[in-house]
Amino acid sequence: MGLKECVITLDNNWNTYYPGQTVNGKADFTFDKPKKVRGISVKFKGVAEVKWTTTESIRGTDGKSKNMSIDNTGSEEYFSISYYLLGNKSGNDIEIPEGTHSYPFTCVLPPTLPSSFEGEFGFVRYTVKVTLDRPWKFDQETKMAFTVTSHLDLNSLPEYRNPIHMQMEKSFCCCWCKTGPLSVDVRLPVTGYCSGQTIPLDVNCENNSGVGVQDIIIQLIKFVTFRCTSPISGTKRVVVVISEHKLGSIDGHEAKNIQKILEIPPLPPSNLVNCGLIDLEYKIHVDCVVSGMHMNLEDVALITLGTVPLVGFQPPPPDGQTTNSLPDVPQSQQSSESPLLSSQPYPQSNQMNVASYPVQQSPASFPVQNAPYPPQGSPVGYPPQTMPYPPQGLPYPMPAAPALYPPAAPALYPPQTGIYPANTSPSAPMPENPYTAYPGMVQPVFKESQFSTQNIHDSTDNQHTMISGNQVFSPRYPTYGFVPK
Template structure:
């Protein structure tokens, strides 16, 4: 049989790195009998892909119209590095004896990589593939994915520290007469947050009208746009990642309500270096009124970062998460190894003494199986055999943190 087992181990216990860091690892082979090989090579690949099926009407020669399904795709490659750990493309055969063999490898990630992302119609994915190059036989491949995070320091974004406000006002017509207005003002203290924080909501309702407000619905949404290149097309997708509702509010009622939404593990709002996937977040507000009247609605844009605002004291979320230091990357985050982005520590000295270090959590989206585009019957996955979910930074704030009204 020869090959008994192959395993890829990385120096990060959660296979997560920041753009600009160096990935170090070892590929470990186990043979139950001597194995002849020409070489062992490793390939690092960063790429984005989009795809879906479009249906268009096509007129046939007989004049009949039929629906025709067509695959549309998009692709970008950010980097690809391939080199041999043993032997070479023109090397002579080498016989590896039975037993265990370890081959170390390393790769410096470019500092401009977009963050890992998994979506319904596309993904940004980083993979390592190790190939056992066998003469006169099928190569044997082992492939795994790892997460890359492009740091987003909210302190470097002026708009993130600005408060957000949405003012909605409407006058209704009842019995041919206009009622006094319904006024709804929603405010948030800042527009930039990190996963693990709570988004404080302040809603001021002044219902001078004769129409009842059934509820005010808040939805924190992730908006994604996927683009293809052959041909050029766009498909938009939105997903609610958090929501709550308040109400009802009676006629002629005036009230102020404070609530908060927890920010779940999410990819940061920085897919700027990806040309085929756009990502942004928004807080959608809908004021649902009774009767046949039109609802009021609007949105406040939200930025999700990986480093929280230094001067913003967040409200602690209701569900606290524990900090697991072992879940942090094995290398310190500093301008030297994240392409100039400032991390939460530098040389062991914290730049943000009042901000805890993040842990890393998987998103709730379970990605499709990682398939090798170079179809090979010997390719298999490492780790989770069925799905890949990137891990994103999540901060844990202490319950004693003051609330911002």
């Protein structure tokens, strides 16, 4: 059999990152007998894809009409970085001994990425794939998805603090008489919210007509527009009800004031900035259902879902809960930094047997740039175990060694000089913790969305590609969850 298992592990509990952050991790291979390979490679990729099928009627050469299915597709690639962790494509075969072997990897995410998204007809998805490159045989691949969340700070624009006021009014005709007006006012305190928060609703209904109101339905709705580019440009819109309240009936010549809240589950932030194939909006929809043959009263208002909440705005908690917001991890594991910005260096392989390089004290943690010695009987390409590895005075492993960098590092990597990672890199600036700008702000939990995918395979995978971890992938988004007292 050879390869028994490959497990990919990333360096935070949520497998969630911000654009510009460094993703660190390791691939643990377990072999039940020695294995010959050309090398082991890793590939990071960020893509958006849309696809849906339409049916068109065409006339054949026999003059008869028949239906034809047409795939409407579109794709965008945001970045793709691959390099060898061990060996290379054109190098000599390497024999990996029986047992478990760890290979650390790292990748700097580009600074302008759209948030992860999983929808009915498309997705924005980020994956890491580790490949066992075998000579004259099919490659063995292991893949996993992770979440990228692009920041949307609601304090950045004053319009996110604007209140929303929806006014609906209608008079009804009965024979030759006109009734008094039915007036419905719905107020929201602000325009910008975050996942986990609640939306306070203040509804005032004055029914001065003789026509009864059967129900007032208020919904939080997600509007998604998918855009295809082949065979021709086109769009497809999907409307999803996230949450709703039915406020009940109001008789004629009756007035009511009703206060309710809509809860916001973990959702991607509005707009999907930097994605050209998927548009995302959230709206509050009000439907006043009247009795008889009369038209209903309807109105809709656009709201914005961000990742950093409005300072000074505290929405009410869900019924029976407090306004305290805490991460869903033990207190001992909480850090003064963002949960995504670990303060501990990534654990290294047990096989590492050399002095550590200094680790940069930065918002994200980084693996120490040393490669492990293999057991006795080292494969070709490793320096002798009597020789310091890497040689003294060199900040990176020698080209002959199985380095984390390819011989010519991709442009998105910081330069191979000095302490790794570099203090600055124009193509991938280190992100600042957005929450430190607002002292006292409770940091979010990163919770799975209800919108997931059963399969992260794509056209570049082969039939032997395995999935590391859960088969079902659900992106995680910053969520300001409430907990009981």
